[in-house]
Amino acid sequence: MPSPAATAYRRFLPWKPWLEAGFWLAATAINAFANSAVAILEYQRRGEPMATWEPLAWEWSSNLMVLALVPATAWFTRRWALHWDTWRRRWPLYLAASGVWSLLHIGGMAALRHAAYAAHGERYVFGYWPREIAYEYLKDLRSFLLIAGIMLAYRWLLRSWQGEARLLDAPDEGAAAEPVERPERFLVRKLGREFLVSTADIEWLQAAGNYVNLRVRGHDYPLRSTIAGIQMRLDPARFARIHRSYIVNLDQLAAIEPLDTGDARVHLKDGTALPCSRRHRDALRERAGAGEPLSARPPA
Template identity: 65%
Template sequence: MNHKDTLTYERYLPWKRWVEAGFWVAVTAANCVANSLTTLMELRRGDSGIQAWEPVVWETSSALVWLLVLIPAIVAYTRWRPLHWENWRTRLGEYAVASLVVCLVHVVGMVALRVLAYRMQGMAYDFGPWPRELAYEYLKDARSFATIVVVVEGYRFLLRRWQGEASLLAEPDEGLPLEPVDQPERFLVRKLGREFLVAANDIEWLQAAGNYVNLRVRGHDYPLRSTIAGIEARLDPRRFTRIHRSYIVSLDQVASIEPLDTGDARVHMKDGSALPCSRRHRQDLRQRTGADAC
């Protein structure tokens, strides 16, 4: 693993949310200003009676709904139901329905804001014939929805390549595998075009993240395409145990167990992390670690 790349990624992490939010604010604001000016110039050429503030209200109302409601919802939806090359056929219909919902929310939200803005000016806002205008808006919104999905998934793909994406070692084309495939001793990590191996025994803990499971190794996370149950079945049960529906820990890396009033517990790891332990796994963890505190 290139140490310089690792340091660059770690320096980026504190700024990650700010960069992501700033990107969408900048794109939405630029699009809003550009569309307002373009619409105003077209109206002026046609000698329209539309006042200068009206195109600004139209575009700002649309931008606010996208920025405050739809973009966060699309980001959350794609994290929950990610779209990848191998599943796009099965997800296409689902995403088509999602684009219709996006359009309806967008139109209802921006019309409500425009009605409010016009009333403040002592005027009435007319959206026009709803069936025709909805069809027109859907053609634009479907394109915007698709663009946002592509940008989000592309960004996530780059992040995974930057931080390193893990995979199970494949069986060889010929001969026997060098290690058991059902309980691999090593994971293959691809990072910016390079590959290196991570020993299963070096994994400190694992966390479910959508269609991925993050492997925590020496302070770094490596996403592995799997479910938490799927990877649990591949790990050595003598070394790893489930403590939560979203977490698996290495027993050797558990520093202490803190009981909570709710009946759950907090597991303190040797790397300083504090992980949740649900009450259904608490007793098993106590027995596996020999801890009396849990």
């Protein structure tokens, strides 16, 4: 019987894209409105004349560009995720990325402000570019690191919720209980608890950035590895590479459906369909059926 946590996680998944998009939209709107109100009140407190649309143009142009950069930031932090064992060598990459992020933010923000001022019959003056870019970068560095930190922390929470896998390491002393280079089990940590799962229970594997998702009895467990790295540690008699992003357990194979493109579609016993590239199709057919013709359709 599924645990309450597992059930809650499965219920969360259909809502996940909407909640993520809603979070960034809400954060953008709240920040833009709050900063605009502060700017208006500040000018009023000093008794300086200020058209209301100006601080609105300043803040919304900035926040809309931040929102536009969220997908790129998500891709970057997923592709080069930070971990305790990688942050020392990757922090220069994040520092460089913050510079690119800032230039895109400043350029887009300035363009939006020029358009807003032109719509009101006025001209927007950015100021002395070197000084203003340095000033904006100091603010953008903080914003970039905050957004990246939120994304990394969010993914860590999701992995903790769904469970994160790792292969067993060799003990500090004595012989290993099982072969380390080709382990028979892997360790799953979920919500602070750890349990062992047999490698034979893996149905298929999918590359996902710095992780490989292991499909086990309807659950996905991310394992920090490359698809090539984990393939080297799996039993080649049981697992086969079918695509640059997929490995399948041959015991789970139900049928191989050829496609007009020369590729194929692999159907598993649970009804899952996975892509099979043409470079792997013939080898998979030979291993799965000893050279028998490919099934035209999956079995009913």
